[in-house]
Amino acid sequence: MAELNTGGDDKGKKVRSKKQNSGVDLTAMVDLAFLLITFFMLTTSMNKPQSMNLAMPDKSEEVPQEEKIKVDENRTLTVLIGGDNKMKWFMGMPTTPLEGPTESTYGKEGIRKILLNKNKEAKAYSQDVEKGLIVIIKASENATYNNLIDILDEMAIANIGTYAIVDITPEEVEMLGEN
Amino acid sequence: MAKGKMKKKSMRVDMTAMCDVSFLLLTFFVLTSTAKLPEPLPVDTPNSTVQTKLPESNLATVTIGEGKVFFGVLGKEDRKATLEKMGERYNMTFSEEEKQAFSYLEGIGSPMNELKGFLSLPADVRTKQSAAQKGIPTDSLDNQLKDWVQCARIVAKEKNSLVLNVAIKGDAEEAYPQVKKVMDILQEQRVNKFFLVTGLRNEDF
Numbered sequence: 182m183a184e185l186n187t188g189g190d191d192k193g194k195k196v197r198s199k200k201q202n203s204g205v206d207l208t209a210m211v212d213l214a215f216l217l218i219t220f221f222m223l224t225t226s227m228n229k230p231q232s233m234n235l236a237m238p239d240k241s242e243e244v245p246q247e248e249k250i251k252v253d254e255n256r257t258l259t260v261l262i263g264g265d266n267k268m269k270w271f272m273g274m275p276t277t278p279l280e281g282p283t284e285s286t287y288g289k290e291g292i293r294k295i296l297l298n299k300n301k302e303a304k305a306y307s308q309d310v311e312k313g314l315i316v317i318i319k320a321s322e323n324a325t326y327n328n329l330i331d332i333l334d335e336m337a338i339a340n341i342g343t344y345a346i347v348d349i350t351p352e353e354v355e356m357l358g359e360n
Numbered sequence: 361m362a363k364g365k366m367k368k369k370s371m372r373v374d375m376t377a378m379c380d381v382s383f384l385l386l387t388f389f390v391l392t393s394t395a396k397l398p399e400p401l402p403v404d405t406p407n408s409t410v411q412t413k414l415p416e417s418n419l420a421t422v423t424i425g426e427g428k429v430f431f432g433v434l435g436k437e438d439r440k441a442t443l444e445k446m447g448e449r450y451n452m453t454f455s456e457e458e459k460q461a462f463s464y465l466e467g468i469g470s471p472m473n474e475l476k477g478f479l480s481l482p483a484d485v486r487t488k489q490s491a492a493q494k495g496i497p498t499d500s501l502d503n504q505l506k507d508w509v510q511c512a513r514i515v516a517k518e519k520n521s522l523v524l525n526v527a528i529k530g531d532a533e534e535a536y537p538q539v540k541k542v543m544d545i546l547q548e549q550r551v552n553k554f555f556l557v558t559g560l561r562n563e564d565f
Binding site for chain 2: 208210215217218224237322324327329
């Protein structure tokens, strides 16, 4: 590819040097161009940040107590998020929980198994694929933003259709053992 | 002699066309890529497996980190219009240079009374001191974040007749009450849908 002109040594000198000058060696230039293309291609697609959509219930209008949507306690799972990456969950009402409160952890072995199981059970209970588990997320004062994202991510992984972030009540803070 | 000449000719490939094409592509990518502006407040976003992308236009970002709140809008013209609206609300007039300086900023974190001072700094000093800004006040008495969001939404509605998207970019270590406060401020204005900016987590999580 790269040809070196080491100076003429034979008779055909004139003809040869003319031929070589007719083409410029573009190899290095193409190399550089492709390197830059690759760089720009990769950076443009990686630049876009990811995001997670979150829709919160409208709370501007006060709904009268009677018209509030009633949720089945057999399908309701509440997740309490505390400080130090602690978490507790229970089924049903906070005052008379059907199951729990049980301590759990984030990730594959912890809350995800429970969510998947309970979602299956809830679907079986309601005899309707559309009516799965309802998860209520309550974070305490000591929780971090990371904890909230983690639990929302679990909702996406476990395919939970209905979930809401709700303010924590003093009884539930006590349940978490934080005061 | 003849044999040797033949060999030398076949060694060389004509690169002209390849060079043309590669430079055309290069120009395309250079022009389409947007230069990344320095972040006003560097935050370490939490990771998630959700892969939806953020919208690329018509977006306001509320950045929360170190207990401070920063606010920014996408688009130079929209930024200027938002600043003018805020000026009207707080009885302040901004000069053309200040508007220009503001339109280059990805986000702002100064209370209104300190904003002029921040905008009058030289550009390089401003970039360095960006994270040292006090943050936009979010107290119920002096809720400037509410006004910023409101102004940005009015601008989006009047100029582009679109409903503004709002993204929240929080630091992973940020305490939940601070994030909750911002969400409440947004919900007061019936912004019930947010984009939470996250990083990428590996599949194995």
